[in-house]
Amino acid sequence: MISSRAVVKNAYISSTSRIYGRSIIENNAMIFDYVEIGFPTRDTLENFVRENISLRKDLIEYGEGAKVDQGVIIRSHTVIYEKVHIQENTRVGHNVLIRENTRIGKNSVIGTGTIIDGEVLIGDNVSIQSGVYIPPKIIIGNNVFIGPRAVFTNDRYPPSRRLIETVVEDNVVIGANSTIVAGIRIGRNSVVAAGAVVVRDVPENTVVAGVPARVIMYREEYDKKKSLYERESLSR
Amino acid sequence: MISSRAVVKNAYISSTSRIYGRSIIENNAMIFDYVEIGFPTRDTLENFVRENISLRKDLIEYGEGAKVDQGVIIRSHTVIYEKVHIQENTRVGHNVLIRENTRIGKNSVIGTGTIIDGEVLIGDNVSIQSGVYIPPKIIIGNNVFIGPRAVFTNDRYPPSRRLIETVVEDNVVIGANSTIVAGIRIGRNSVVAAGAVVVRDVPENTVVAGVPARVIMYREEYDKKKSLYERESLSR
Amino acid sequence: MISSRAVVKNAYISSTSRIYGRSIIENNAMIFDYVEIGFPTRDTLENFVRENISLRKDLIEYGEGAKVDQGVIIRSHTVIYEKVHIQENTRVGHNVLIRENTRIGKNSVIGTGTIIDGEVLIGDNVSIQSGVYIPPKIIIGNNVFIGPRAVFTNDRYPPSRRLIETVVEDNVVIGANSTIVAGIRIGRNSVVAAGAVVVRDVPENTVVAGVPARVIMYREEYDKKKSLYERESLSR
Numbered sequence: 041m042i043s044s045r046a047v048v049k050n051a052y053i054s055s056t057s058r059i060y061g062r063s064i065i066e067n068n069a070m071i072f073d074y075v076e077i078g079f080p081t082r083d084t085l086e087n088f089v090r091e092n093i094s095l096r097k098d099l100i101e102y103g104e105g106a107k108v109d110q111g112v113i114i115r116s117h118t119v120i121y122e123k124v125h126i127q128e129n130t131r132v133g134h135n136v137l138i139r140e141n142t143r144i145g146k147n148s149v150i151g152t153g154t155i156i157d158g159e160v161l162i163g164d165n166v167s168i169q170s171g172v173y174i175p176p177k178i179i180i181g182n183n184v185f186i187g188p189r190a191v192f193t194n195d196r197y198p199p200s201r202r203l204i205e206t207v208v209e210d211n212v213v214i215g216a217n218s219t220i221v222a223g224i225r226i227g228r229n230s231v232v233a234a235g236a237v238v239v240r241d242v243p244e245n246t247v248v249a250g251v252p253a254r255v256i257m258y259r260e261e262y263d264k265k266k267s268l269y270e271r272e273s274l275s276r
Numbered sequence: 277m278i279s280s281r282a283v284v285k286n287a288y289i290s291s292t293s294r295i296y297g298r299s300i301i302e303n304n305a306m307i308f309d310y311v312e313i314g315f316p317t318r319d320t321l322e323n324f325v326r327e328n329i330s331l332r333k334d335l336i337e338y339g340e341g342a343k344v345d346q347g348v349i350i351r352s353h354t355v356i357y358e359k360v361h362i363q364e365n366t367r368v369g370h371n372v373l374i375r376e377n378t379r380i381g382k383n384s385v386i387g388t389g390t391i392i393d394g395e396v397l398i399g400d401n402v403s404i405q406s407g408v409y410i411p412p413k414i415i416i417g418n419n420v421f422i423g424p425r426a427v428f429t430n431d432r433y434p435p436s437r438r439l440i441e442t443v444v445e446d447n448v449v450i451g452a453n454s455t456i457v458a459g460i461r462i463g464r465n466s467v468v469a470a471g472a473v474v475v476r477d478v479p480e481n482t483v484v485a486g487v488p489a490r491v492i493m494y495r496e497e498y499d500k501k502k503s504l505y506e507r508e509s510l511s512r
Numbered sequence: 513m514i515s516s517r518a519v520v521k522n523a524y525i526s527s528t529s530r531i532y533g534r535s536i537i538e539n540n541a542m543i544f545d546y547v548e549i550g551f552p553t554r555d556t557l558e559n560f561v562r563e564n565i566s567l568r569k570d571l572i573e574y575g576e577g578a579k580v581d582q583g584v585i586i587r588s589h590t591v592i593y594e595k596v597h598i599q600e601n602t603r604v605g606h607n608v609l610i611r612e613n614t615r616i617g618k619n620s621v622i623g624t625g626t627i628i629d630g631e632v633l634i635g636d637n638v639s640i641q642s643g644v645y646i647p648p649k650i651i652i653g654n655n656v657f658i659g660p661r662a663v664f665t666n667d668r669y670p671p672s673r674r675l676i677e678t679v680v681e682d683n684v685v686i687g688a689n690s691t692i693v694a695g696i697r698i699g700r701n702s703v704v705a706a707g708a709v710v711v712r713d714v715p716e717n718t719v720v721a722g723v724p725a726r727v728i729m730y731r732e733e734y735d736k737k738k739s740l741y742e743r744e745s746l747s748r
Contacts, residue, residue, distance in 0.1 A: 052567040095288040173424045185671045191453040197502035199421045202509040217663040217691040219453040219471040235691040235709030237471030266669035273674045331524040427689040433738035435657045438745040455689040455707040473707030
């Protein structure tokens with residue numbers, strides 16, 4: 041079902057999906073089954089309730105919608121709220137949630153089951169693997185890699201009245217199932233190992249690991265090990 | 277699709293959702309897209325198979341259904357089994373699973389992607405963030421906060437024939453991506469830090485952290501730090 | 513919606529589900545709501561785009577499909593790609609993703625929210641709990657138990673050009689929320705404790721725990737403790 045206020049170019053949209061409000065879907069986008077684009081925020085829901093005493097109307101026409109740029113792929117069961125912008129050629133997995141006031145750059149990948157809980161900025165050429173959790177106030181640069189099930193937080197003493205930013209700078213690598221406590225800066229080119237719990241800032245060009253995470257080497261050494269590791273496969 | 281045996285008051289129900297069996301949906305509830313309410317347990321499925329040799333009938337009329345109280349919001353892709361009761365004004369995120377014989381109190385929040393695997397009791401004013409896993413035999417009090425991706429278990433030596441209770445008392449805070457091993461009591465007002473692995477009881481009014489988790493301070497100190505942290509934002 | 517090229521025996525298939533391409537669904541299989549069977553891989557999508565300038569056609573006829581054997585249960589919101597084979601009596605939870613070139617043996621259980629990201633082999637009588645992440649190149653034997661939210665990886669120095677195998681041998685137990693780094697062999701009958709981060713091979717018949725994981729006892733001792741634990745419940 042597609043809102044009469046939405047603009048849909050030459051894109052594939054599964055008949056099982058729902059395009060809300062004033063969403064815009066550009067050329068060559070593909071939107072698969074059971075997807076919602078432009079799902080209403082709380083304000084829009086409250087308007088709907090106010091205007092419809094019997095609640096028997098369909099919500100599909102409501103809201104500002106989301107903007108899905110050219111060549112974007114959105115796989116099944118994914119939900120994208122209104123006021124989200126997904127830029128060119130970015131691919132979104134199955135069962136992803138992207139809440140309002142979020143922008144995702146070009147040529148990025150958002151893995152299956154990842155939750156981006158609104159008010160998030162993500163750069164270009166970012167690869168977010170499956171099942172990552174990103175709450176509001178997280179800022180992610182360009183060329184960042186985030187491993188599966190990594191978890192960010194935005195409150196140092198939950199549940200408090202103060203949510204704080206975490207910044208992930210360009211070229212950072214974050215390992216699988218790591219936990220990034222709120223209010224941290226992860227410096228350019230640094231690496232967080234799998235399973236680490238990061239409780240303070242990570243300096244540029246370093247590799248941190250453990251609980252709590254500590255610097256174990258420089259990025260230069262990591263890259264050397266990586267080259268050796270990649271070459272091993274050739275020698276087999 | 278709505279079972280002819282269900283009772284639906286003045287509620288919003290997306291045309292893409294399925295209300296099974298004898299479910300009851302009270303006034304001002306909102307049930308969004310691709311949701312199932314009252315999904316059948318194994319016993320009900322077996323009845324269905326026994327009664328329908330060709331399996332071409334729709335399952336929608338089967339089962340006891342679930343009870344969704346006034347003002348409850350259930351977001352898209354969520355599945356709620358039969359014999360579940362969700363009390364007034366509780367809000368359930370996207371893609372949540374709540375299995376049978378579970379009761380969730382009033383004014384609580386169940387975050388997106390959370391799995392409540394049946395036989396669970398949850399109190400009032402509880403905030404469960406995204407992606408939490410709660411197996412059978414977990415009991416959660418009132419005013420509890422559970423951070424994203426926290427994982428509970430119910431078997432000390434898996435896979436065994438004995439599942440045991442874990443009790444989370446009132447006013448507890450559990451941090452992101454923590455692991456709570458089976459058979460533990462987390463005492464009133466205590467705090468589990470992000471990333472902790474809790475393997476024994478947590479005394480009341482304490483804060484535990486690390487792998488395995490150990491007491492690092494009292495709740496009083498945590499609350500002082502929290503006040504300072506909240507005030508910091510005002511002084512900026 | 514069912515592809516005209518699919519073969520469906522006497523099985524229950526929800527009218528809200530989609531069976532793609534040349535899928536085969538055997539007798540007594542049950543496929544619940546909002547499920548996709550045989551979802552197209554990238555190659556198939558590219559064929560579809562090449563053949564359909566306007567993109568207004570439905571994708572349902574495309575692809576090789578998946579094979580779902582007798583007595584298999586697939587719960588709602590689950591997505592199974594083409595070139596997947598699920599063998600007799602295996603039960604798949606809600607909201608599971610199983611990507612291409614994967615085979616899952618008989619009498620196994622795949623828990624809700626688990627992601628099997630393609631190119632994976634899983635044996636018979638395997639129990640994978642909720643929210644587990646399994647990337648390509650993981651091989652899992654028979655009678656394996658994997659606890660909730662366990663995370664496997666396949667790249668030692670991400671993001672690299674080399675993905676490597678991890679092998680989980682028969683009768684292994686892997687605890688909740690553990691992280692298994694790439695390129696590891698977890699030996700027959702061994703146990704990984706909840707919350708462990710495994711960075712090197714685990715010898716047969718041992719139990720490992722901690723970050724990084726170290727041997728803490730033999731399987732024999734674990735099994736003795738397990739027997740005592742199971743007996744405790746009887747004496748109550």
